[in-house]
Amino acid sequence: MRGSGVLERVRGIDRVLVDESVRDSALARRVGQRLAGLGLDPSWEVVPDGSLEPAPGQGQLLRLKRFRGRFLRFCPGTRNYRCCGYRIIHIGENCPLSCSYCILKAYFQDQALRVWANQEDLFAELDRAFGAQKARRFRVGTGEFTDSLALEALTGYSQDLVGFLGAHPNVCLELKTKVADLSFMDAVPRPDRVLPAWSLNSPDIWASEEPGSASLEERLDAARTCARAGFRVCLHFDPIILYPGWEQGYARTVDMIFDYLRPEDVAYLSLGSFRFMPRLKAAMLCNSPDATYVYGEFAPGLDGKMRLLRPLRARQLKFVADRLRSRGLDRQIYLCMESDEVWRAVLGRTPPSPGGLAGLLMDLAFGGSGA
Numbered sequence: 001m002r003g004s005g006v007l008e009r010v011r012g013i014d015r016v017l018v019d020e021s022v023r024d025s026a027l028a029r030r031v032g033q034r035l036a037g038l039g040l041d042p043s044w045e046v047v048p049d050g051s052l053e054p055a056p057g058q059g060q061l062l063r064l065k066r067f068r069g070r071f072l073r074f075c076p077g078t079r080n081y082r083c084c085g086y087r088i089i090h091i092g093e094n095c096p097l098s099c100s101y102c103i104l105k106a107y108f109q110d111q112a113l114r115v116w117a118n119q120e121d122l123f124a125e126l127d128r129a130f131g132a133q134k135a136r137r138f139r140v141g142t143g144e145f146t147d148s149l150a151l152e153a154l155t156g157y158s159q160d161l162v163g164f165l166g167a168h169p170n171v172c173l174e175l176k177t178k179v180a181d182l183s184f185m186d187a188v189p190r191p192d193r194v195l196p197a198w199s200l201n202s203p204d205i206w207a208s209e210e211p212g213s214a215s216l217e218e219r220l221d222a223a224r225t226c227a228r229a230g231f232r233v234c235l236h237f238d239p240i241i242l243y244p245g246w247e248q249g250y251a252r253t254v255d256m257i258f259d260y261l262r263p264e265d266v267a268y269l270s271l272g273s274f275r276f277m278p279r280l281k282a283a284m285l286c287n288s289p290d291a292t293y294v295y296g297e298f299a300p301g302l303d304g305k306m307r308l309l310r311p312l313r314a315r316q317l318k319f320v321a322d323r324l325r326s327r328g329l330d331r332q333i334y335l336c337m338e339s340d341e342v343w344r345a346v347l348g349r350t351p352p353s354p355g356g357l358a359g360l361l362m363d364l365a366f367g368g369s370g371a
């Protein structure tokens, strides 16, 4: 299997709880086999559907669950700012990595890794939604409530999904990750409908705030492998964090991109300044007390999230954007959850109308010019 760091990500799993109704599902069987294949032997318990998870203990809990809600959702986005119109395919919750700024710590009360094992329900819902509107394009992703690939070595979820979506050419799937597991590639019938995506940060932030993740070189090397195989990739500088020496750090990463990729290999690239719901700060103080960047000059934005003051934000985003543009990446750059004022200050433009940012990204995802 292609990929790196699998054992590091999953060896902490010491307990697996499986809902009774999915105990014989293909996914539960596969997870059991792959844990054994990795030489891991966590306790394995079948529990009644809907039963509560135990209070967090020392180790990591994996719950294979029957999910009864909607699998296909709109991204929560944000009020009052330019939103990208992304749809989420909900495959599970939480992540085995532990980035200090991770928004999931504010979304979820616990850190149990939950994976929806009733995949036949997920595929039936997607089939209805995508099949009923064949003339409509969908840009979807799985990386909103979990990392798309961090548990792939155990679950094979993305492999299953890309195989299934091969029958729906009106759908473009983004797989957003900080690991370098490329096993999904083997199942992709159409590389032009799958967008492998990597989050990037400065080398300093990677070293201090993203424990367990693949190195920037590993991510970009994986991106290059995908590009050579006919995929276009997405990159996300998010969150860009202000710290002493940030310019040199982000400049280094921007320069590194072009050691691995050509501008035309990139479908789109987002820039987002660190922002957070106030309750994330409490979680960070507890889990990541050394993450001092959270004490910067933040003020509540129109959506209630704390944002760096606008001049500071515009400066950091413009610095990264200008460096990317000087190397030939331009029309694919967009700002994540920013106002028109910041768009103009950073890029000298706003998303085109009609269609706005959502339309622009749809075009870019499906290989249009986005111009």
Ligand code: SF4
Pocket (backbone or CB within 6 Å): 094, 095, 096, 097, 098, 099, 101, 102, 103, 104, 145, 146, 147, 177, 178
């Ligand atoms: S990889 Fe993404 S989902 Fe996982 S901890 Fe880091 S920010 Fe959170």
